[in-house]
Amino acid sequence: HYKEQFGDSPLSSSLTPDQMQESYRIKLKDPEKYQVVATAFSGRDGVQSVQDQKGILENLFGLLNGMNWAALAVMALMLVVALMLIVNTVRVSAFSRRRETGIMRLVGASSFYIQAPFIMEAAVAGLIGGGLACGMLLVGRYFIIDHGLALSEKLNLIQFIGWDAVLAKLPLVLAISLLMPALAAFFALRKYLKV
Structure with missing residues (x-):
């Protein structure tokens, strides 16, 4: 996967799997089921922590949703005025x-x-x-x-x-x-x- 993403990098030909960072990222089909994955893998041998990036970006997503609703409200107001x-x-x-x-x-x-x-x-x-x-x-x-x-x-x-x-x-x-x-x-x- 690293070679697919960074194939044009000079390091890609000399890098071996044991030299790579020991982490694994997954993207869920249904992000609401995060707790199932977190409870299944946290505390297992070789797993230091399970992080949910949604918590980090929650404020940003809230701001974007608020801006979306504000834009829809302005659009509705402009239609009424027109x-x-x-x-x-x-x-x-x-x-x-x-x-x-x-x-x-x-x-x-x-x-x-x-x-x-x-x-x-x-x-x-x-x-x-x-x-x-x-x-x-x-x-x-x-x-x-x-x-x-x-x-x-x-x-x-x-x-x-x-x-x-x-x-x-x-x-x-x-x-x-x-x-x-x-x-x-x-x-x-x-x-x-x-x-």
């Missing part, structure tokens, strides 16, 4: 064109026919915003990770987000940026455009 801005913008747009929509209603236009331009306007604006977000995501991935963090020798142990993960999220961002404003405009205008 929906409120979309609804407000569509209502202002409908209010500024109330005379035209009133005339369309009086000549017999259906509700959806009157709402369609406002829905399309919101969807196009959302799609432009989604396109800008996708562009910023690609530029950020290219400049920050590829030409910034990945080149740092201190951070070579961290596996950064790959291009495949970034490119897989772009259609989702564009779909949400198109559908969310369109649906918000549709529901906001149902009540507001009645003459």
Whole structure:
């Protein structure tokens, strides 16, 4: 195993098993069953101690989980704020064109026919915003990770987000940026455009 990991090292050809450190590391499939392994091996001949590295890293994992929940809360807040801005913008747009929509209603236009331009306007604006977000995501991935963090020798142990993960999220961002404003405009205008 040492030769597989460090085969290009000059020591790998001359090192023998009796010269290596007398320790054994295992990674459990189910880390919750650590106590079973610890009780089975502690106190045996040749076993000095059994260490659980989860205890060492517990605070770090707690911090990362807290940051994950905080990011989800900020995302939910931003979605609510975006929906409120979309609804407000569509209502202002409908209010500024109330005379035209009133005339369309009086000549017999259906509700959806009157709402369609406002829905399309919101969807196009959302799609432009989604396109800008996708562009910023690609530029950020290219400049920050590829030409910034990945080149740092201190951070070579961290596996950064790959291009495949970034490119897989772009259609989702564009779909949400198109559908969310369109649906918000549709529901906001149902009540507001009645003459």
